[in-house]
Amino acid sequence: MGELVSIDIAAMQAETVVLWMSEVASSVSAESDHLTQLDAAIGDGDHGVNMDRGFTAVGKALAGQGDSVPPGQLLIIAGKTLVSTVGGASGPLWGTALRRAGRALGKAPEFDGGALVEALEAAIEGVRELGAAAPGDKTMVDALVPACETLRTAIESGVDLASALAAAAEAAERGAEATIPMQARKGRASYLGERSVGHQDPGATSSALIVRALERAVTQEA
Ligand code: ADP
Ligand code: MG
Numbered sequence: 280m281g282e283l284v285s286i287d288i289a290a291m292q293a294e295t296v297v298l299w300m301s302e303v304a305s306s307v308s309a310e311s312d313h314l315t316q317l318d319a320a321i322g323d324g325d326h327g328v329n330m331d332r333g334f335t336a337v338g339k340a341l342a343g344q345g346d347s348v349p350p351g352q353l354l355i356i357a358g359k360t361l362v363s364t365v366g367g368a369s370g371p372l373w374g375t376a377l378r379r380a381g382r383a384l385g386k387a388p389e390f391d392g393g394a395l396v397e398a399l400e401a402a403i404e405g406v407r408e409l410g411a412a413a414p415g416d417k418t419m420v421d422a423l424v425p426a427c428e429t430l431r432t433a434i435e436s437g438v439d440l441a442s443a444l445a446a447a448a449e450a451a452e453r454g455a456e457a458t459i460p461m462q463a464r465k466g467r468a469s470y471l472g473e474r475s476v477g478h479q480d481p482g483a484t485s486s487a488l489i490v491r492a493l494e495r496a497v498t499q500e501a
Contacts, residue, residue, distance in 0.1 A: 289440065290389040295496055296353045297341050302492035302499075304334040307485060317481040321468040325367055326481040333365040333373070349388055354381030354398075368466055369482055372406050372419065373489075379405035392434040392443060399427045410465060417461040417468060417475065419482035426451035426490045444494035451487035458483045 307314065307330040315327030340360040341353055348356075358378030361370050383401035384390050390398070403423050412418040429450035433443035456479065463475035466482070 290391050291350065291395065291440075291497060292389050293346070293348060293350045293353055296350045296357075298499060299493050299496035300334065300337050300341055300353075300357055302495045303489050304331075304338045306488045306492050307331050307334050310485070310488060314481050314485055317479055317484055320478045321463065321471055321475045322481060323367075323467060326369060326485065329365045329367040329369050330485050333361045333370055336360050336364040349384070349386050350390060351381040351384030351386060351398075354378070354384065357381075368410070369419075369485070372410055372482070375405040375409050376402035376423075392430075392440045395440075396427065396431045396434055399423070399430065403427055412465040415461060416465045417458045417463040417480045417483070418465050419480070419486040421458050421461070421480065422451040422454040422483040422486035422490070425454040426487075441494065441498045444490075444497055448487065448491040448494045451490040455479060455483040455487045 307327070311327035311331045313327065314330060315324050318324050318326035337357045337360045340356055344353060344356065354377045358374045358376070358381060360374075361377065362374035364370065365374070380398040380402040383398040384394060387394070403420065406412070406420060406423070410418065410420075412420045414420055414424050426447040430443055430447040433446050434440075438446070458480035459478065460476060461480075462473055463469040463471065463480070468475045468478075468480065
């Protein structure tokens with residue numbers, strides 16, 4: 280009978296963060312050409328290379344950390360690594376996001392779904408302070424905001440973490456697709472004005488990969 284009991288994942292730990300970052304690295308590496316193509320259409324064609332370089336460096340930085348480093352601290356290290364290895368806008372933006380998320384988690388050895396929501400909200404706040412993008416501006420914010428709102432609603436209504444993250448990842452993917460008809464108002468793509476319409480935003484696309492990677496990290500650990 281024991282094997283029929285469904286596993287209810289309630290808490291995430293340092294290992295979850297390490298696994299998340301390694302899932303992001305594999306995913307942005309596999310999608311690097313696609314991300315670069317999207318960026319070639321409305322930017323300078325380096326987004327895949329930027330994300331790949333950054334998250335490969337994050338993987339190396341985290342591999343050197345001891346077992347007792349709390350998850351929040353690991354996210355801060357990941358964020359600092361992105362800032363120092365990625366030249367494009369996505370480096371400081373994701374660097375800030377992960378550092379803010381890490382700071383929100385503090386020194387606790389574990390965090391639950393509620394704390395994850397708080398951390399993601401802090402991350403988005405950091406991105407919006409730095410880049411001044413609002414929803415609808417055709418940026419990573421358009422994937423992250425719906426993902427975070429969906430996650431909050433799911434967690435607050437008692438949905439298990441894995442399902443809540445699956446819903447959040449889907450919301451991020453839909454949010455990235457919804458950038459296609461938008462005109463860019465922030466970042467390099469905004470220089471194109473109306474010509475940015477009709478293309479999916481590269482940063483929103485990679486943001487959806489990052490949320491999907493978190494779902495995979497959490498479900499793999501169980
Ligand atoms: P760069 O534009 O410097 O070449 P990247 O190509 O790595 O950097 O990243 C581009 C992505 O960064 C965009 O698709 C967009 O999602 C995101 N981005 C750019 N500027 C902003 C901003 N001000 N606020 C939020 N996101 C932004
Ligand atoms: Mg670019």
